[in-house]
Amino acid sequence: MKHTKIKALLESSQVGEKVIVKGWVRAFRSNRFIQINDGSTINNIQAVIEYENFDEAILKKISTAAAVEVHGTLIESQGKGQSVEIAVENVHILGEANPDEVQKTVMQPKKHSLEFLREQAHLRFRTNTFGAVFRIRHGLTFAIHKFFNDKGFYNLHTPILTSSDAEGAGEMFHVTNFDLNNIPKTEDGKVDYSQDFFNKPVNLTVSGQLEAELGALALGQVYTFGPTFRAENSNTSRHLAEFWMIEPEVAFNDLKDNMDLTEEFLKYLSNYVLENYADDLKFLNDRDVKEQSAKPAKDRNPLTLIERLEFVANNEFKRITYTEAIEILRNSKPFKKKKFKYDVEWGVDLHSEHERYLVEKEFNCPVIITDYPADIKAFYMRQNDDGKTVAAMDVLFPGIGEIVGGSQREERLDVLKKKCADFNIDEKEVWWYIDSRKFGTVPHAGFGLGFERMVMFATGMTNIRDVIPFPRTPGNADF
RNA sequence: UCCUCCUUAGCUCAGUUGGUUAGAGCAUCUGACUGUUAAUCAGAGGGUCCUAGGUUCAAGUCCUAGAGGGGGAGCCA
Numbered sequence: 001m002k003h004t005k006i007k008a009l010l011e012s013s014q015v016g017e018k019v020i021v022k023g024w025v026r027a028f029r030s031n032r033f034i035q036i037n038d039g040s041t042i043n044n045i046q047a048v049i050e051y052e053n054f055d056e057a058i059l060k061k062i063s064t065a066a067a068v069e070v071h072g073t074l075i076e077s078q079g080k081g082q083s084v085e086i087a088v089e090n091v092h093i094l095g096e097a098n099p100d101e102v103q104k105t106v107m108q109p110k111k112h113s114l115e116f117l118r119e120q121a122h123l124r125f126r127t128n129t130f131g132a133v134f135r136i137r138h139g140l141t142f143a144i145h146k147f148f149n150d151k152g153f154y155n156l157h158t159p160i161l162t163s164s165d166a167e168g169a170g171e172m173f174h175v176t177n178f179d180l181n182n183i184p185k186t187e188d189g190k191v192d193y194s195q196d197f198f199n200k201p202v203n204l205t206v207s208g209q210l211e212a213e214l215g216a217l218a219l220g221q222v223y224t225f226g227p228t229f230r231a232e233n234s235n236t237s238r239h240l241a242e243f244w245m246i247e248p249e250v251a252f253n254d255l256k257d258n259m260d261l262t263e264e265f266l267k268y269l270s271n272y273v274l275e276n277y278a279d280d281l282k283f284l285n286d287r288d289v290k291e292q293s294a295k296p297a298k299d300r301n302p303l304t305l306i307e308r309l310e311f312v313a314n315n316e317f318k319r320i321t322y323t324e325a326i327e328i329l330r331n332s333k334p335f336k337k338k339k340f341k342y343d344v345e346w347g348v349d350l351h352s353e354h355e356r357y358l359v360e361k362e363f364n365c366p367v368i369i370t371d372y373p374a375d376i377k378a379f380y381m382r383q384n385d386d387g388k389t390v391a392a393m394d395v396l397f398p399g400i401g402e403i404v405g406g407s408q409r410e411e412r413l414d415v416l417k418k419k420c421a422d423f424n425i426d427e428k429e430v431w432w433y434i435d436s437r438k439f440g441t442v443p444h445a446g447f448g449l450g451f452e453r454m455v456m457f458a459t460g461m462t463n464i465r466d467v468i469p470f471p472r473t474p475g476n477a478d479f
Numbered sequence: 480u481c482c483u484c485c486u487u488a489g490c491u492c493a494g495u496u497g498g499u500u501a502g503a504g505c506a507u508c509u510g511a512c513u514g515u516u517a518a519u520c521a522g523a524g525g526g527u528c529c530u531a532g533g534u535u536c537a538a539g540u541c542c543u544a545g546a547g548g549g550g551g552a553g554c555c556a
Contacts, residue, residue, distance in 0.1 A: 112491085
């Protein structure tokens with residue numbers, strides 16, 4: 001007889017049937033009630049034993065974190081907290097857990113700080129919070145593939161090792177086969193990359209976008225979903241050295257199509273979590289409510305986690321141009337009272353404090369800002385007719401900041417070449433990219449979504465290190 | 480990288496103007512109880528006060544440096 005997943009047991013209520021459950025003990029109360037979790041759901045099944053009939057030595061081993069196999073009959077619960085429970089006939093200890101050892105871990109049955117949990121990333125999956133987070137992370141992964149597949153997009157695997165360094169997206173990790181204690185040098189003392197594995201400098205990718213564009217210009221609609229690396233020395237709750245990014249790219253789309261796609265996509269993901277992860281979401285929602293109430297009133301989010309997801313799913317995003325944003329900011333109270341640390345002036349990039357004002361004070365909803373000055377954006381973004389701005393867009397989320405960055409791409413060969421010159425990019429470095437503008441070039445657009453930032457939004461976690469199983473940050477690559 | 484705060488028991492923390500033997504709650508263990516839901520009651524064990532220097536009759540407490548962590552900023556997704 002096969003064992004049944006707890007999720008299935010709780011949903012089907014096959015009362016009266018013989019069942020086998022395998023899982024880990026979360027709590028053992030009154031020498032009678034074993035709370036078992038197997039990861040299939042945040043909910044535990046209660047296994048009830050008549051301790052009078054069991055060997056003392058076995059009872060002793062039913063301790064927090066131990067793995068057990070329980071045979072019994074599913075019955076209606078006599079107690080309140082659950083509708084069904086298992087009347088146990090037999091317990092097998094599959095893996096013991098020494099209480100003295102367990103006590104030193106995050107499995108100790110009490111509240112823990114997220115910092116302590118982070119130190120034990122190998123064990124934090126056992127907690128309700130991280131169980132919920134990583135089930136939802138999976139749900140989002142699946143929803144992303146489903147969204148694009150249903151729309152006729154093709155998933156494109158762009159390279160992780162790349163020799164292109166023209167995107168200016170950030171510092172890159174170098175990849176080499178050299179013996180680092182004995183690096184071949186040329187006559188003038190520089191590193192002799194001709195002797196390296198790829199015969200040239202190679203890095204971990206910072207974005208698959210340029211390659212995705214090439215795919216889109218034949219397959220029509222593509223998206224990438226893969227790991228991305230930044231060697232920036234960023235020590236914040238919103239940055240990782242290794243993170244996952246989704247980058248759709250669509251031929252014949254302009255900036256407006258791009259905004260529509262982004263908005264539909266983010267609404268879809270929010271809805272998907274609401275509809276498919278209600279139990280996990282409820283747990284994280286309660287957690288978030290407690291967290292919010294502990295904060296001073298001015299820092300509190302007026303909406304609960306679930307309300308925030310519903311808000312995104314059901315409300316239009318506010319769309320404004322960069323020029324309008326500057327206008328609004330210069331007329332704002334904090335600007336007039338000189339409360340902003342950084343100046344607001346056309347041509348200067350918006351800082352966190354400005355973005356936060358627009359999203360959290362002025363509009364109180366997700367905001368899409370478009371048409372930024374060309375100088376502060378990447379070389380591949382399409383030049384607008386005014387000659388000063390480009391068809392770029394940033395999507396700003398409350399509490400997260402920039403969650404999506406995208407643009408219509410420069411499809412005109414001559415303009416692209418001029419942009420390369422302006423940005424000091426050697427055309428030889430990106431010859432293959434420029435080449436694509438010679439053969440049936442068409443308008444196209446795309447965006448990048450930082451996956452972990454979406455997981456943060458969907459789970460209410462406020463530190464990005466708590467939404468990826470094993471975070472990589474400056475000075476930290478454990479596990 | 481910058482600013483700022485923190486580091487005391489397994490965890491979360493308290494520790495007065497520098498002063499005797501460093502405390503609490505939870506967790507663990509032992510016993511009692513037993514249809515519990517963060518079980519309850521009684522008791523016990525548990526300390527490199529982050530590290531290295533320094534000031535002082537005396538340092539968990541003051542000073543210097545370092546390490547680790549949190550929050551914010553910059554950079555960005």
